[in-house]
Amino acid sequence: MKRYSAFAIAKNALSHHQGWERAWAKPQMKKEYDAVIVGAGGHGLATAFYLGKNYGITNVAIIEKGWLGGGNTGRNTTIIRSNYLQDPSAAIYEKARSLYETMSQDLNYNVMFSPRGVMMLAQTEAEIRGYKRTAHANKLQGVKTEYIGPQKVKDLCPIIELSGPRYPVLGALWQPRGGTARHDAVAWGYARACSEMGMDIIQQCEVTGVTQSRGKVTGLQTSKGDIKCKKLGIVVAGNSGHLAEMAGFRLPLESVALQALVSEPIKPCMDVVVMANTVHGYMSQSDKGEMVIGGGTDGFNNYTQRGSFHHLEETVRALIETFPMVSRLKMLRHWGGIVDVTGDRSPIISKTPLSGCFINCGWGTGGFKAIPGSGWAMAELMAKDEQTGLGAQFGLNRFQEGRFIDESVAAGVAH
Amino acid sequence: MLNFRCPNCEITADETDLHCDGQAHIERFGAGASDDDLETYLFMRHNPKGVHFERWRHVFGCGKWFNAARCTVTLEVFGTYSAQSLVPPKSLINKIKKKRPEWEGFVK
Amino acid sequence: MFSVTGLNGASSNGSINVKDAGLIGMITLRGDLKSDAIAKVIKVVTGTNIPDQRQCVFTSKGATAWMSPDELLVMVDYESVDATIAKMEKSLQGVHSLIVNVSDARAVFELTGSSIRDVISKGSPADMSSKILPVGEVRRTRIAQLAVAFWFTSDTTARLVCFRSVAGYVMDWLENASEKGSEVGFH
Numbered sequence: 001m002k003r004y005s006a007f008a009i010a011k012n013a014l015s016h017h018q019g020w021e022r023a024w025a026k027p028q029m030k031k032e033y034d035a036v037i038v039g040a041g042g043h044g045l046a047t048a049f050y051l052g053k054n055y056g057i058t059n060v061a062i063i064e065k066g067w068l069g070g071g072n073t074g075r076n077t078t079i080i081r082s083n084y085l086q087d088p089s090a091a092i093y094e095k096a097r098s099l100y101e102t103m104s105q106d107l108n109y110n111v112m113f114s115p116r117g118v119m120m121l122a123q124t125e126a127e128i129r130g131y132k133r134t135a136h137a138n139k140l141q142g143v144k145t146e147y148i149g150p151q152k153v154k155d156l157c158p159i160i161e162l163s164g165p166r167y168p169v170l171g172a173l174w175q176p177r178g179g180t181a182r183h184d185a186v187a188w189g190y191a192r193a194c195s196e197m198g199m200d201i202i203q204q205c206e207v208t209g210v211t212q213s214r215g216k217v218t219g220l221q222t223s224k225g226d227i228k229c230k231k232l233g234i235v236v237a238g239n240s241g242h243l244a245e246m247a248g249f250r251l252p253l254e255s256v257a258l259q260a261l262v263s264e265p266i267k268p269c270m271d272v273v274v275m276a277n278t279v280h281g282y283m284s285q286s287d288k289g290e291m292v293i294g295g296g297t298d299g300f301n302n303y304t305q306r307g308s309f310h311h312l313e314e315t316v317r318a319l320i321e322t323f324p325m326v327s328r329l330k331m332l333r334h335w336g337g338i339v340d341v342t343g344d345r346s347p348i349i350s351k352t353p354l355s356g357c358f359i360n361c362g363w364g365t366g367g368f369k370a371i372p373g374s375g376w377a378m379a380e381l382m383a384k385d386e387q388t389g390l391g392a393q394f395g396l397n398r399f400q401e402g403r404f405i406d407e408s409v410a411a412g413v414a415h
Numbered sequence: 416m417l418n419f420r421c422p423n424c425e426i427t428a429d430e431t432d433l434h435c436d437g438q439a440h441i442e443r444f445g446a447g448a449s450d451d452d453l454e455t456y457l458f459m460r461h462n463p464k465g466v467h468f469e470r471w472r473h474v475f476g477c478g479k480w481f482n483a484a485r486c487t488v489t490l491e492v493f494g495t496y497s498a499q500s501l502v503p504p505k506s507l508i509n510k511i512k513k514k515r516p517e518w519e520g521f522v523k
Numbered sequence: 524m525f526s527v528t529g530l531n532g533a534s535s536n537g538s539i540n541v542k543d544a545g546l547i548g549m550i551t552l553r554g555d556l557k558s559d560a561i562a563k564v565i566k567v568v569t570g571t572n573i574p575d576q577r578q579c580v581f582t583s584k585g586a587t588a589w590m591s592p593d594e595l596l597v598m599v600d601y602e603s604v605d606a607t608i609a610k611m612e613k614s615l616q617g618v619h620s621l622i623v624n625v626s627d628a629r630a631v632f633e634l635t636g637s638s639i640r641d642v643i644s645k646g647s648p649a650d651m652s653s654k655i656l657p658v659g660e661v662r663r664t665r666i667a668q669l670a671v672a673f674w675f676t677s678d679t680t681a682r683l684v685c686f687r688s689v690a691g692y693v694m695d696w697l698e699n700a701s702e703k704g705s706e707v708g709f710h
Contacts, residue, residue, distance in 0.1 A: 241462035252458035254437070255487075300417075300435040301487045303464050309416065310431050343458045400454040423592050424577060424663075429648045432664055475665040477591035 001196045004108055023188060024195035029202050029224055033061045035382060036220060036229040038207050038243060040064035042073040042183075043360055043367060044235035045190035045201075046375020047382070052197040054376070055383035060199040061229075063222060065206040065239075069187025072237050075305075075337035076368040077260050077294040079273050079284065081118040081178035083145045085134050086405045088393035089346060090141040095390055096373030100181055103372065109189030111181045112287065116271050118178030119153065121322075123167035123278040131173035145175045157272050164321040167278050180273060180284055180292075186371055210247040210357070217247070217356040232357045233382050238303065238338025240361035249353045251361065252399050253340045256297045258365050259307035261315075261334035263326065265289030274322070281318030283326075291326060293319060297339065297365060307336040339365050344398075346405035349377050349391035358382050359396070419471060422495050423479035432475040439468040439482045440502065440523055464488055466511055466518050468503055471495075484511060526601070529630040529690035537701035539636030541694065544682060547631050548604035550597040551590075552611070554620035561595075564614045568607050569597060579661045579674045588661045588674065596672075596684075601626060630690030632683040632697065634673075639681050640710035643673065645700045651710055653678075667696055 002008060002021060012019050035051060037044045040062045051057040062068075080100055082093035099106075100113045122128045131147055138145040150162050153172045162169040191201055202224065209221035210232070219228040234243045238255040265288050275282035282294045295315040298307050312334060320327045342348060342362040347370070349360050360378040363370060377391030387395045393405060417430040438460045444452040461467060467487050472480045480498035484507055485491065493514070494507045503521055511518060526546055534542035554561050562573050569585035573595070579588040585599040599607050604624050611622050634642075640651040649656065649664040656662055658675040665671060666685075671693070673683040685693045 239464075242464050250459050251462070252454075252460070254460050254462050300430075300469065300485075301437075301462060301467055302490070303488045304490060308430060340462075399458045400450050426577070426662070427650070428664070431648050475670050476663045478594075478663075479591055 001192070004110075023192040024201055027200040027202070029061065029200065029205070029222075029227060032219075032228040033200075034059040034229070035231040035233065036060070036227060037062045037233040037235055038220070039071075039234070039236040039239075040068035040187075040191070040201055040203065041071045041235065041237065042069065042187050042190070042371035043237070043363070043374045043378070044233070045069075045187055045194055046371050047233055047235055047360065047378040048194045048199055048375075049190050049197075050375045050379035051383060052194065052199065054379055057383060058197045058199060060194070061227065062194065062199060062201045063205050063207060063220070064201065064203045067203050068191050068201060069184055072337040072339060072367060073183055073187045073371075075260065075335055076183055077282070077284070077292050078180040078183045078286075078368060079118060079178070079275075079282070079294075079366075080113070080181060080369040081175050081273075082143050082369070083118070083120070083134055083138055083173055083175045083178070084143075084407055085137050086346075086407060087141060088405050089407055090138065090143050092373045092377060092390045092394075093370055094141070094143050094373075095376060096370045097177065099372035099376065101177075103181075103186070103189065107189035107193050109185060109192055111185040111189050113179065113181040114287075115177045115179040116273065116284075117156065117174065117176045118273040119148070119156065119172040119174045119275070121153070121169050121274065121276045121278070122147075122171045122173070123164075123169060123276065125170075127278060128170055131171070134173055143175075144177060145173055148172050148174045157270055157274055159269055159323050159325050160274065161322060161324050164279070166321060169322075178273065180286075182287075183368060186368075190375075207243065207246070210243075210354070212248070212354055212357075215355050217354050230356060231382055231385075233360065233378060234357065235360045235378065237361060237363065237367065238340050240340050240359065244352075244359065247352065247354050247357050251340075251348070251359070251396075252343055253348075253362055254301055255303060255338050255340050256300065257302040257304060257307040257336040258297045258339045259295035259311055259315075259334060259336045261293050261295065261312060261331050262286070263291040263293070263329040264332050266291070266329065269325070270323075276318060276322045279318035279321060281315045281322060283319055283323065290332065291329060293331075295334075297341070303338055305336045305338055339363070339367070341365070344404035345407045347374070347394055348396055349374065349381060349394040350396040351381070351385070351387055352396065356385075417485070417490060417492060419481075419483055419492055419495050421473045421476060421479070422481050422497055423473065424477040426473075426476060428473060428476055432473065434472045434474045436470040436472060436480075439470045439498075442523065461522070466493070466515060468521065470498065486515075526627070529687035530632070530694055533694050535694070535698040535701070537698060537703050538638050538706050539634055539642050539697075539701045541697045541701065542633050542635075544631035544633040546601035547626065548585075548599040548601045548607065549624075549626045549629055549631075549684075550599070550604065550608060550611070551623045551625050552595045552597055552620065553593055553622075554615070554618065556589075556593060556595065558618065560615060560618045561620065564611050565595070565597065567614070568599060568611060577660050577662070579659055581676075588672075590661070590663065590672070596625075628687055629684050630687045630693070632685075632693070634681040634683060634697075635679060636701075637679050638701075638706055638708070638710070639675070639679070641707040642697065642701045643683075644707070644710070646696060647671075653710070666693065669693060
């Protein structure tokens with residue numbers, strides 16, 4: 001693989017940029033792999049990458065039904081933060097955030113990580129107390145956040161309306177090292193690095209069955225033929241329940257549609273990410289100038305990658321009262337992704353009743369920020385076959401044992 | 416936009432008049448139940464790609480609960496029926512089977 | 524005792540006329556609507572039969588509206604509410620029922636004009652066609668984000684009920700939706 005660099009751009013310019021090689025290979029599927037990952041989204045590719053990088057397991061295939069990064073990785077609002085309340089969540093999200101800081105160098109691929117700062121507005125007394133509690137918890141966890149007053153909010157984001165018609169802005173939880181990244185580039189960067197390590201990314205290949213013998217996974221049936229594998233990682237977000245059914249176990253998940261939209265591009269007007277959870281809207285400005293807006297989930301199970309219109313209406317209404325200047329903006333596109341939500345709003349990184357089969361799912365409405373941390377933890381789980389490390393607390397058995405990692409406050413609405 | 420006919424007041428209402436409360440026909444377990452049963456009752460939900468039975472409430476209308484059969488992939492509503500049913504009515508199941516021959520049938 | 528409505532006599536005159544319907548005695552009755560005891564008491568206090576599903580029936584004495592399979596809204600003179608409730612409670616002794624005075628918890632609007640259906644359609648998901656919602660039928664639904672109920676008393680008059688706490692908002696909403704020049708002309 002040729003390295004990307006300023007020198008390479010100059011050199012290729014001489015040959016009219018005809019000399020660039022494919023970023024990742026388009027291999028034939030082999031008959032057998034040490035490990036197969038189902039799902040070539042951010043989490044699946046990151047899992048494969050850290051299996052290779054941290055544990056030297058490179059005889060790996062990543063199977064994808066559609067195209068890589070075409071699910072929620074390509075559909076989210078790209079917010080990265082780690083201001084969670086519970087210790088296990090703060091640990092994994094902070095690991096992810098710190099990996100994002102060096103990701104462009106680690107992958108030799110510009111993921112455009114922009115630590116512009118993330119603020120979550122407190123608009124009720126209860127929210128003030130909640131965010132102060134989170135700020136204190138984050139201090140103990142080594143996550144840098146602080147509770148700021150309304151004046152600091154206005155200084156950081158001048159376009160905000162502090163005395164909105166329904167809820168005033170009373171303060172905010174501020175994480176200065178949170179931010180955004182280029183979502184597609186994260187998937188592409190991991191894909192290029194995995195391909196470089198000799199892993200096979202098989203796209204347009206749908207899994208149709210999981211084969212097992214004596215309680216142990218032995219392989220997969222796919223639309224491109226059968227493959228054998230020693231270890232299987234299922235990393236398919238909204239479709240987890242479907243895959244789990246094939247593997248013969250149930251998951252405490254429900255899949256719902258989450259929507260987002262972007263406006264027409266405008267001049268830079270906002271260099272932080274703002275989330276207003278009480279009125280229910282969140283927004284940041286992309287490098288192209290589009291305002292990137294996140295909406296809410298539908299209240300019912302849905303696999304259509306398309307949400308209800310009235311949720312968009314609700315989100316836009318919330319944004320107009322928080323940022324009156326956006327009321328004249330035209331919206332360019334809106335779309336939906338299928339997110340898998342657990343009972344305690346925390347993910348599942350777990351061994352399963354089927355030996356050799358591991359699952360990483362339940363990231364709900366906020367998986368993008370966790371991609372590197374999630375891949376790191378899942379790779380450790382798969383390599384060691386042991387519920388340990390960053391993902392130790394995220395096992396499936398927590399629902400039976402009542403060991404919840406309740407993040408409904410941090411994750412219930414905004415991402 | 417989803418439209419349901421509320422079997423209580425027999426009005427067709429759209430989803431903004433209604434509230435969904437998840438899977439219908441959940442078997443409830445109380446204190447003294449096994450860990451498995453409690454986990455199933457509290458957390459394990461059907462999450463099918465296809466036919467799904469749900470509880471809905473006509474919140475802005477008559478305020479009553481009802482059950483509905485819906486496809487989670489096409490958003491087609493097959494029908495609604497009384498919330499006071501232990502299983503979906505046979506006529507509804509037959510109607511769905513006719514439309515979806517590959518459907519495995521109602522699973523509790 | 525001096526009482527005022529939540530609207531305090533407000534009115535507006537756009538494409539339709541919106542005005543405070545004044546003080547109305549309103550009693551919520553919950554119970555088995557098929558029982559003879561309830562039919563009898565309704566006959567006594569309003570002079571009406573138990574309305575059919577979703578109907579609102581009137582006499583000179585009062586009105587009864589079907590709100591849900593086990594709920595009626597009984598409308599009588601504002602001054603006679605306490606006496607009416609006492610009468611109802613007495614005759615329903617031993618019959619499973621719930622009787623509550625909601626007169627001051629609601630606001631009632633009197634709508635007049637030929638485009639009421641168009642105006643309400645601007646903020647309600649209800650099917651407002653006269654086939655689906657004929658004169659005399661109650662519809663419980665929402666306007667904007669608020670629960671409301673309304674029924675037509677003739678082709679050009681309707682009553683709309685909402686919670687008292689949001690009466691001002693609904694008044695503003697109706698005034699805005701019926702602003703002259705914003706006629707839709709659909710229904």
